[in-house]
Amino acid sequence: MGGKSLKIAVPIEWPAKLRENDRTASLRFAMPKRAKEKPSEKRRRLFKLYSANAAIFAPEYSQYCPCPICLSGFGERAIEADTLLMDIAHVFPKSCGGNGGPKVLTCKQCNSRIGREYDSEFAYDSKLVAALDGSGNGCVATRIRLPGGTSIGTEFRKQNGGFRFDLIPKQTNPVERDRLIKSLRETGDLSFTMDLRTPDPKRYPVSLLHSAYLAMYRYFGFEYLVTGNSEWIRDILVREDAPDDVPFFTLDVPKGCISVARNDLLYTPFLATSESGLHALAVAFPAANKEMETRIVLLPGFGKEAMHDYEKLRMGWENSQQRIGAIFEFHPLEPRLVDPKCQWFGNNLWRRLVAQSREPSSKARGIRMEPSA
C-alpha cells in the first residue's frame, strides 16, 4: 500500500427526516502520487492501460480501447492530436465545482453528447445553488422585467445579505438601460419580475450518475462494466433523451465532519455497508451547497446479491416514512486498476470485503487492505 494513510470521521447526513440516525464511520485509504504528464502522454498511457484491461475480458480488444459508455472500440490512432476520436474526460464536470477530478478516456461523441445534454444542466444547477446561497463566485444569468415592458439582461448572486444584479450589456438594449437608470435616479425605487429557469430534474442527475460511473470505471476497469451491475447505467447514458427515472441515490455529508482535506476524499470509490449488512459502492464528489462538505453517490456493487442490496437501500432511502436503520461503514478499496495478469481482481476484492464487513463492526472499521493473492 503506497502513499499515506488517512483516517476520517464521517457522520452521514441523511435526508432531514432521518437525521436522528447520524452516526460516525471511519475511512482510511492511500493517495497515489504521480508526476505531471503532457496530455498526449496521458492519452497514450490511459489507452495502453485500458486496452490491456479490456483484453482480459475480450482478447480481441488487445489493439483497441473501448469507450466505457458506448463500448465502441478505437485503435491507437484515435488518440492522436489530429483525430482525437478518443480524448481525456474528467470524471466530474469541471463546470460543477472542484478541479474535474481524475481523468479517463472516452470517445468524443459520448463526451460531447453527455456534456451538452446533461453536464450543462448539472452545471446550471450548481451555479444556481451557488448564486442563491452566495458561495464561491457562482452567479446566474437572468432577465428582469420592469413595469412598462422594459427588459434587462443581468447576472445575479447573493451578496451582503441581499442580491446583487449586474447588467449584461450584450443582452440589454441601451435605450432600455438608460430608461432604467433614469427611473432609478428619479424614484430611487425599483420593482421588477425575474425569469428564473429551474434545472431540469431529469437531466442533472444523469450527469452525476455519469461521474460516479466513470469513477468506478477508472478504478475497476472493464470488470465493472462486465460484472459490476452497470448495464442499466450505460443504457441511461447512451439514450438520446433523458430517462423519466434515474434510479440511484446520494448522501450529503455536512461541513466540519471530515478531519482531512476534502480533496483527499473525493473521486475514489469505497465500500459502504449498512447496519443491516447491505452493501453498496460509494464515491464522494464536491458538495451540492456550502453547508455540505461532500456529496456521496451510491451505486450497486458486483454480483446479483449486490443489486438486491442496492434496491433495498434505495427503497429505504426513497421512502422517507420508513427509517433506514443503517450506518455506512466506509471500507477503503485499493486504488488500482485490474492488473492485466490478474483476472477478476475487483470481483474477488468485493467478495473479500463483503466477507470482512460481516465481522463485528469494531473490527471492520478502519480495515487495512492487503494486496490480493
Ligand SMILES: [Zn+2]
Ligand atoms: Zn462512446
